[in-house]
Amino acid sequence: MRLTKNSNISIAINLFAATTFLCGGILFLFWGFDYFKSELGVKKYAGLASIFGGICFLVFSVFLFLKRKKRFHDLLFTASISVFLYLMIEMIFYLSICYKDYKTLKQFDAFSYPATIYDSIRGFRWQKGTHRTIKIIKGEIITDNSFTPNNKGYHCNRDFFEHKKDTSSKRIIIFGDSFTGGEFTKEVWADKTQELLNSTHQKIELYPFALSAIGVMNWHSIFFKELIPNYDFDAVMLAVFQDDLYRGFSVIHSNTQYGSFKRFDAIPAKTEVLSLPKIVDIKTPDEINSIITQTKNGEYPKKITRRFFAKPTLYFLELFLRLPGKFLIQKSSSKQEIISENYFSKRYGAQKFHQLKDIINWCHAHHKKLILCAMPQREELINYNTKKLYPKSAQDLKNLSQFYHLNFINGFDAFKGLSEKQIQQHWLHYDGHWNQKGSDRFAVFISKYISGGAKAGSSFSN
Secondary structure, eight states: OOGGGSHHHHHHHHHHHHHHHHHHHHHHHHHHHHHHTOSSHHHHHHHHHHHHHHHHHHHHHHHHHHOOOOTTHHHHHHHHHHHHHHHHHHHHHHHHHHHHHHHHOOEEEEEESSOEEEETTTEEEEOSSOEEEEEEETTEEEEEEEEOOOTTSSSOSSOOOSSOSSTTSEEEEEEESHHHHOTTSSSOHHHHHHHHHHHTTOOEEEEEEEOTTOOHHHHHHHIIIIIHHHOOOSEEEEEEOTTGGGOOEEEEEEOSSEEEEEEESSOOOHHHHHTOOEEEEEEOHHHHHHHHHHHHTTOSOSSOOOOSOOOOOOHHHHHHHHHHHHHHHHHHTTSOOOOOHHHHHHHHOHHHHHHHHHHHHHHHHTTOEEEEEEOOOHHHHHHHHHSOOOOHHHHHHHHHHHHTTOEEEEGGGGGTTOOHHHHHTTBOTTSSSBOHHHHHHHHHHHHHHHTTOOSSSOOTTO
């Protein structure tokens, strides 16, 4: 018996279908706009697909509410059931993430006040004074570190001087992110490297112009607006972590209560920065001491303070959209990619690649040595050491250095020969950054490179 023979059933089907497509349209738009803001390609595509689907669903639902014809009700019933089941699948994944986060998220990050302030050139700068930063995950103190920025607001135990005191010395400017200027180590690797160079009486200065979370857009601004107009230097090193060349202009700003973070497509106005949402707590020294004491006694956090709703997710759609990409990657893996400027422009994005090329061209034109250093990511490093898989991030940087005739350092080699267990001992627990032990090991490796003793590439003295 056909469903459309009963008019009540037909009306019910129509209303069910219209309501299903209406709900689907709203959810797709809600999820889609959030996904579209992502810097990751597959998430952007998922966002676009979701927005397009949401608009279609809304239009179709309005049509169904207004036009209650009996034609195609069997097909409509099947389609609406399919959409309903899909939405249920997405909601199951979404609610599972909500529940998982609500039950297991026990992370707490805090800076002591005053912390950072917005800077239109760098993105942000550390304010004067001693800063304390803590990270607690699942009741374990991951980091508890204090440091004092130097005279120029960078995490370095040496002050920076615009002009060399000794004109015969060589000065290397290092651009990097949290691995180079991170607040989680007492001594950044550039300082340790400097100590090693000084111990062998080498007249080389290292100035780390590095801040957490920044990338190529911040480096470009610092390079042309702070470095070139003010400093003497002989070489530049870009200490590139996985996605540094893909990052927008990173900003961290804090007030007396919390710190905010966002990446922009262009340098933002200060008014845009002041309205950013909270990502980290700002606490007084006494409050931090109390939290650390409670954690050591197993009393913190007593409860998880988190809203139940997790970040919007399109898990099933994203998984579906990744399948063609995986197929194409497997199909093209045997083909040799043609390395060209167009290749890099597509890879990093036209704007970011243009800014990177500005730095490269300036260094070439002014005969300044430019070194690209691939900073090790833990999972890639484990595969490099245990499965002999050359790190993709290092290969990308190597291709770039070969195309533009730059010096290249594979920073993964600093940990070559270590087992997975040994690698883990050089990284923070539950966190993607290395610990002091890892930072110091890398410093030894770089010091050998600079002094000409490493096989990682051309030494600074060449």
